[in-house]
Amino acid sequence: MPIPTANYLLHANWQLPQTEELSTEQSSWLLETDSLTARLKSRCHLFRLQLLSEQQLALPSLLHKELSCTGTAILREVMLLCDEQPMIYAQSWLPASTLAAIEPLAQLGEQPLGEFIFRHPAITRGPIQLAKLDSRQLALGVACPEARIWARRSVFRLAEYPLQVVEAFLPGIYRL
Numbered sequence: 001m002p003i004p005t006a007n008y009l010l011h012a013n014w015q016l017p018q019t020e021e022l023s024t025e026q027s028s029w030l031l032e033t034d035s036l037t038a039r040l041k042s043r044c045h046l047f048r049l050q051l052l053s054e055q056q057l058a059l060p061s062l063l064h065k066e067l068s069c070t071g072t073a074i075l076r077e078v079m080l081l082c083d084e085q086p087m088i089y090a091q092s093w094l095p096a097s098t099l100a101a102i103e104p105l106a107q108l109g110e111q112p113l114g115e116f117i118f119r120h121p122a123i124t125r126g127p128i129q130l131a132k133l134d135s136r137q138l139a140l141g142v143a144c145p146e147a148r149i150w151a152r153r154s155v156f157r158l159a160e161y162p163l164q165v166v167e168a169f170l171p172g173i174y175r176l
């Protein structure tokens with residue numbers, strides 16, 4: 001996935017949820033506080049995580065304050081599929097200091113991030129922010145019947161080591 005996708009997400013209009021803008025199904029998925037991986041697995045016969053890329057980059061300055069760190073980070077991009085239908089495009093920033101302290105995060109491969117972090121004994125999660133995105137700007141490489149899709153982002157801290165997770169929800173997820 002090209003870096004422009006990361007830049008587009010970084011500069012989206014992230015806001016705290018206004019539930020009156022959301023359908024019941026959208027609220028249910030977008031504001032899910034447990035693992036999306038676990039929820040998707042419970043809703044489909046065949047769950048698959050497609051690792052799109054992992055690359056080491058300078059942590060964008062826009063994230064320095066939010067993650068209270070600087071330096072480099074792994075930008076991890078995945079697609080989560082249910083019965084071969086793309087449901088969630090996820091992009092996570094894993095700072096080098098977090099990876100050094102919690103090494104399994106650097107070895108995830110096709111293991112879902114959620115299966116690791118939601119088992120961590122000292123996990124905390126910051127507020128969920130939402131943004132309405134132009135699906136064409138995401139250049140996901142998959143057909144998306146709707147021009148505008150919801151995305152969410154939040155910062156997890158594992159024993160105070162931060163990482164940010166951004167998830168774009170493809171419309172099929174609301175029919176699961």
Ligand SMILES: C=C(O[C@@H]1C=C(C(=O)O)C=C[C@H]1O)C(=O)O
Nearest residue numbers: 035036037078090111112113114
């Ligand atoms: C945070 C979770 O992990 C999911 C899996 C991800 C990955 O493997 O990179 C990223 C975001 C999530 O969609 C979760 O399951 O809620």
